[in-house]
Amino acid sequence: MGKDMKQTTRRFQQMYEKLKKFHYKLTPQRIAILKILSERFDHPRPEDIYDDLQQQLPTTSPATVYKTLTVLKKLKEVLEIQYSHESNRYDAVNPFPHPHIFCTACQKITDLDFSEYDILQKKIALQTGYHVETVCLEVAGVCPDCQKISESFPGSR
Amino acid sequence: MGKDMKQTTRRFQQMYEKLKKFHYKLTPQRIAILKILSERFDHPRPEDIYDDLQQQLPTTSPATVYKTLTVLKKLKEVLEIQYSHESNRYDAVNPFPHPHIFCTACQKITDLDFSEYDILQKKIALQTGYHVETVCLEVAGVCPDCQKISESFPGSR
DNA sequence: TTTTTATATGATAATTATTATCCATTGATA
DNA sequence: TATCAATGGATAATAATTATCATATAAAAA
Numbered sequence: 136m137g138k139d140m141k142q143t144t145r146r147f148q149q150m151y152e153k154l155k156k157f158h159y160k161l162t163p164q165r166i167a168i169l170k171i172l173s174e175r176f177d178h179p180r181p182e183d184i185y186d187d188l189q190q191q192l193p194t195t196s197p198a199t200v201y202k203t204l205t206v207l208k209k210l211k212e213v214l215e216i217q218y219s220h221e222s223n224r225y226d227a228v229n230p231f232p233h234p235h236i237f238c239t240a241c242q243k244i245t246d247l248d249f250s251e252y253d254i255l256q257k258k259i260a261l262q263t264g265y266h267v268e269t270v271c272l273e274v275a276g277v278c279p280d281c282q283k284i285s286e287s288f289p290g291s292r
Numbered sequence: 293m294g295k296d297m298k299q300t301t302r303r304f305q306q307m308y309e310k311l312k313k314f315h316y317k318l319t320p321q322r323i324a325i326l327k328i329l330s331e332r333f334d335h336p337r338p339e340d341i342y343d344d345l346q347q348q349l350p351t352t353s354p355a356t357v358y359k360t361l362t363v364l365k366k367l368k369e370v371l372e373i374q375y376s377h378e379s380n381r382y383d384a385v386n387p388f389p390h391p392h393i394f395c396t397a398c399q400k401i402t403d404l405d406f407s408e409y410d411i412l413q414k415k416i417a418l419q420t421g422y423h424v425e426t427v428c429l430e431v432a433g434v435c436p437d438c439q440k441i442s443e444s445f446p447g448s449r
Numbered sequence: 450t451t452t453t454t455a456t457a458t459g460a461t462a463a464t465t466a467t468t469a470t471c472c473a474t475t476g477a478t479a
Numbered sequence: 480t481a482t483c484a485a486t487g488g489a490t491a492a493t494a495a496t497t498a499t500c501a502t503a504t505a506a507a508a509a
Contacts, residue, residue: 196459219374267433276422
């Protein structure tokens with residue numbers, strides 16, 4: 136069993152137990168969505184989750200995906216990455232707030248390993264007097280791979 | 293003439309000259325929108341700008357506001373603060389990317405004076421190898437004023 | 450196991466910010 | 480002043496998400 140698979144299984148179980156603990160029904164649809172979420176490391180959109188879901192349960196509705204995401208959000212078992220006027224992206228692999236970096240060429244979203252992120256909240260609280268609830272740090276740019284491609288085909292975009 | 297008024301006038305002129313320089317037509321609608329944007333320090337929504345605009349030019353259309361904002365965005369004369377599934381907010385007073393802090397109680401958006409923001413981009417570029425285009429830092433929490441209110445009326449929200 | 454009941458699902462309609470379309474109008478240049 | 484591309488206004492289209500509601504069902508109780 137690979138490392139990813141162990142992690143995947145653990146995340147699935149964590150989410151499953153959280154739903155159980157708060158007396159949400161463990162329906163086949165929800166179980167399938169938990170499985171999909173625990174396996175996808177690419178910050179999928181609701182539509183992506185729905186596509187995967189249809190492979191297993193062809194009669195499901197997109198509404199069910201949205202409703203399940205709402206529940207998981209409330210339980211803090213999924214992190215919502217909001218985008219203006221395009222689909223939100225979801226991270227249930229690491230549901231704790233953390234920064235991301237988005238490649239504007241290939242649309243890939245990667246976790247940004249920024250050590251100072253955790254102390255940011257305290258710094259800002261101290262400085263502003265706010266009771267800080269969320270700190271959202273989202274970076275956009277061109278990833279190294281796409282930079283290479285654009286060097287090989289200058290002016291191609 | 294107060295400090296704010298001087299600043300307001302200067303920003304209006306900067307935007308006016310920028311449009312002129314790039315051969316955009318200086319229509320009454322655009323001039324009115326520039327004036328509104330230069331005077332509003334509260335990060336207004338398109339709808340807020342439209343409301344103000346109607347006082348002066350009652351026949352204007354919301355589409356005109358959106359179109360003008362699109363032009364100003366392209367010229368980097370207005371900063372767009374995106375919100376998922378609610379109206380974007382716009383800052384033409386300080387159009388350069390900068391962080392904000394949002395009060396979840398009174399909905400006020402304030403500029404966050406965070407000195408380390410400017411070096412963040414370089415740090416992240418160095419660490420990730422990305423060609424960084426934008427760094428978006430948006431904080432949410434309860435402002436000192438609203439904390440006081442919530443102390444006076446515990447459990448009121 | 451059967452019954453009960455609150456909750457979830459699925460189909461569909463509604464919502465809402467924004468964008469697209471298209472024709473009449475107009476600012477800017479010659 | 481004449482010309483013409485750019486703009487404005489009215490309206491339709493778009494698209495992600497949320498609301499609605501009748502039916503189905505998971506899970507607790509009997």
